[in-house]
Amino acid sequence: MSFKEKFKEGIITAKDFSREDIDYILQKGKEMIHNNKKADVLKGKILATLFFEPSTRTRLSFESAMYRLGGNVIGFHTGDVSSTKKGESIADTIRTVENYSDGIVIRHNLEGAARLAAKFAKIPIINAGSGSGEHPTQALLDLLTIIQEGHKLDGLNIGIMGDLKYGRTVHSLSILLSNYEANIYFISPKDLMLRKRDKDYLQQRQVKYKEIEKYRDILNILDILYVTRIQKERFADIEEYDRVKDFYVFTKKDMAETNDNFKIMHPLPRIKEISAEIDDSPKSIYFKQAYYGIPMRKAILAELLSN
Numbered sequence: 584m585s586f587k588e589k590f591k592e593g594i595i596t597a598k599d600f601s602r603e604d605i606d607y608i609l610q611k612g613k614e615m616i617h618n619n620k621k622a623d624v625l626k627g628k629i630l631a632t633l634f635f636e637p638s639t640r641t642r643l644s645f646e647s648a649m650y651r652l653g654g655n656v657i658g659f660h661t662g663d664v665s666s667t668k669k670g671e672s673i674a675d676t677i678r679t680v681e682n683y684s685d686g687i688v689i690r691h692n693l694e695g696a697a698r699l700a701a702k703f704a705k706i707p708i709i710n711a712g713s714g715s716g717e718h719p720t721q722a723l724l725d726l727l728t729i730i731q732e733g734h735k736l737d738g739l740n741i742g743i744m745g746d747l748k749y750g751r752t753v754h755s756l757s758i759l760l761s762n763y764e765a766n767i768y769f770i771s772p773k774d775l776m777l778r779k780r781d782k783d784y785l786q787q788r789q790v791k792y793k794e795i796e797k798y799r800d801i802l803n804i805l806d807i808l809y810v811t812r813i814q815k816e817r818f819a820d821i822e823e824y825d826r827v828k829d830f831y832v833f834t835k836k837d838m839a840e841t842n843d844n845f846k847i848m849h850p851l852p853r854i855k856e857i858s859a860e861i862d863d864s865p866k867s868i869y870f871k872q873a874y875y876g877i878p879m880r881k882a883i884l885a886e887l888l889s890n
C-alpha cells in the first residue's frame with residue numbers, strides 16, 4: 584500500500600507509522616530541503632488551518648509549505664473567531680470546512696480532537712497538536728533534523744527532558760523512535776514523568792529507556808538532548824506548576840560537559856529552560872529544527888493532497 588493510500592484519512596497519531604513509513608516520508612522531506620522554488624504540485628488545492636490553540640511554527644510552516652507548493656490557505660488562528668464560540672461542535676465544523684478545502688490541519692486542546700475530526704471528514708486531517716496527546720508532524724520534523732545533523736536513529740543516545748507528562752511533542756517523538764534501536768533517557772521531575780499509558784506502549788515495543796531526574800550525569804554520553812517547555816496551560820493546579828517551573832535551565836556550563844557531536848534541540852516555544860547564552864553555539868540547533876518544519880510539511884502535504 585502506498586503512503587498516500589495508507590494515510591488517506593490523514594495523520595492523526597505517530598502510532599500509525601511503521602519504520603518504512605517514517606523512512607519514506609523522511610526521504611521525501613530531505614528532497615524538499617533547499618528546494619525553495621515555488622512549485623505547482625498543489626496548484627488549485629486549498630488547505631484549511633483550524634487552530635483552536637495558539638501557534639507560531641506549526642501554523643505558519645504549514646501555511647508557508649502550502650504556498651510554496653502552489654496551493655492556497657484558509658483558516659483561523661483562534662477558536663474565538665469560529666462558530667465553535669457559539670457552541671458549534673467539532674463534527675459540524677469539520678463537515679462544513681471540508682466543503683471549502685482539500686485538507687484540514689487542526690490544533691485543539693482536546694486529546695481526541697484530530698481523531699474525532701477524521702471520523703467526520705472525507706478529506707485528510709492532519710493533527711497539529713491535540714491537547715497533551717500528540718503532535719506527530721513535529722516529531723517527523725524532529726527526526727528529519729536529527730538525521731540532517733548527521734546522527735543515525737538506530738543507536739541514537741537521546742535525552743528527552745522537561746514536561747513529559749503534558750508535552751505532546753515528547754509523546755509523538757518517543758512513539759516514532761520506538762521503530763528504531765534508540766536509547767532514550769527521559770529526564771523530568773517526578774511529577775512530570777511520562778504517563779503510565781505512554782510507558783506501557785514503549786514497554787510493549789521493547790524500547791530501551793530510563794527515567795532519571797538529573798541530566799548532568801549523562802550529558803557526556805548524549806548525542807541529542809531534546810528539551811521541552813513546562814506546559815503551564817495544561818496544569819489544573821497553578822501551585823503544581825510553580826513547584827516544577829524552575830526545575831532545570833541548560834546553560835553554557837552544561838554545554839561544556841557535552842561531547843563533540845552533541846546537539847541540543849527544542850520544539851519551541853522556549854521560556855527559560857535553555858539559556859539564551861548558548862543560542863549561537865553550533866550545538867544549538869533549535870532554530871534550524873524550526874526551519875525543517877518547512878521541508879517536512881511540504882513533503883507531507885504533497886503526499887496527502889496531490890493528485
Ligand code: CP
Nearest residue numbers: 638639640641850851
Ligand atoms: N513546536 C510547536 O508546535 O510550536 P508552535 O506551538 O509555535 O506551533
